Amino acid sequence: MIGIPNSDLLSISQFQTNADTWLKNSILPYYPATKITYISVGAEVTEAPTSIAAMVVPAMKNVYTALRKAGLQRRIKVSSTHSMGVLSRSYPPSAGAFNSSHAFFLKPLLDFLAENQSPFMINLYPYYAYRDSQNKVSLDYALFESSSEVIDPNTGLLYTNMFDSQIDAIYFSLMALNYRTIKVMVTETGWPSKGSPKETAATPDNAQTYNTNLIRHVINNTGTPAKPGAELDVYIFSLFNENRKPGLESERNWGLFYPDQTSVYNIDFDGKGAVDMTPETNVTSSNGTWCIASSTASEEDLKNALNWACNSGNVDCTAIQPSQACYEPDSLVSHASYAFNSYYQQNGATDIACGFGGSGVKTNKNPSTYIKMPFFCQQKPFIF
Structure with a gap:
């Protein structure tokens, strides 16, 4: 949804050419690559001076006419x-x-x-x-x-x-x-x-x-x-x-996130109830098992597996990047174990979900109790 601020209502309501130009500059270059479905002309104008409200419908009609010229009035x-x-x-x-x-x-x-x-x-x-x-x-x-x-x-x-x-x-x-x-x-x-x-x-x-x-x-x-x-x-x-x-x-303080992109609180959008994205998500197991980095895996294999988990595997890994909450301890085993277990738990905790080309290993002992791993922190999207 794209909004036209109240401050722009005057110009768009007065002249059709202004609405045409606005659509040309603000909508057409980005559509349909961006799924734009609504244009909100003005915001809460009844809370503004009466003169502002009087501009809304003329501006809406001009925007609609501009959309019709572009063949987008139904979309x-x-x-x-x-x-x-x-x-x-x-x-x-x-x-x-x-x-x-x-x-x-x-x-x-x-x-x-x-x-x-x-x-x-x-x-x-x-x-x-x-x-x-x-x-x-x-x-x-x-x-x-x-x-x-x-x-x-x-x-x-x-x-x-x-x-x-x-x-x-x-x-x-x-x-x-x-x-x-x-x-x-x-x-x-x-x-x-x-x-x-x-x-x-x-x-x-x-x-x-x-x-x-x-x-x-x-x-x-x-x-x-x-x-x-x-x-x-x-x-x-x-x-x-x-x-x-x-x-x-x-x-x-209405946001789901702080400006630094960390969560204010935990929530999911599938309607099943809030998902705890803090440490417990990483260490909690549905079947009493976890997935960690194998002690026998080579450094190159761990790097490749970590890269895959945090990209193609869709694991939320920003927190293990430098300066983020889960970066310490700064070790490949620690970061890989974090990513491996996240992927493992998110994908049914099956044997294949802890494969990682032989770099992952299952354990029935909570790893946070015996290995230095950044489990107790929030996870974010990651580009490795």
């Missing part, structure tokens, strides 16, 4: 992202309603989305709903962990998490205006791992719980109470912590 959809501030009411979900003060630009925006089969893009943050209304919203409800249900009194629909409630509030808001074909896309959601003293829920554990449960919820295609089984596209905010972002401490 790349045009929309705009919004905050929950676009609603005047979100609870109960069935009473969801758009803020009437935004009607001047929302009506043409929704007409555009419906006509061109583009999604309504929303940034959802159950964290803020909990932080600002702890007497009304439970932490478990915000984290997808609630064992109880919240009933919408108008529809009788049962909600077990805040995320679904907010999604359905958008759908009901759309339906109230008779826009029944527009799909909702979540362009931002997540949970901060650190916050200011009063932001006690901003912890790595809660962030891991929220995003893990979110991924499972989305992959299972359970939909929401109002849209059961409906597929939902969701973007997690964000990849990296942003250390220069102003505001409360939480504003700088």
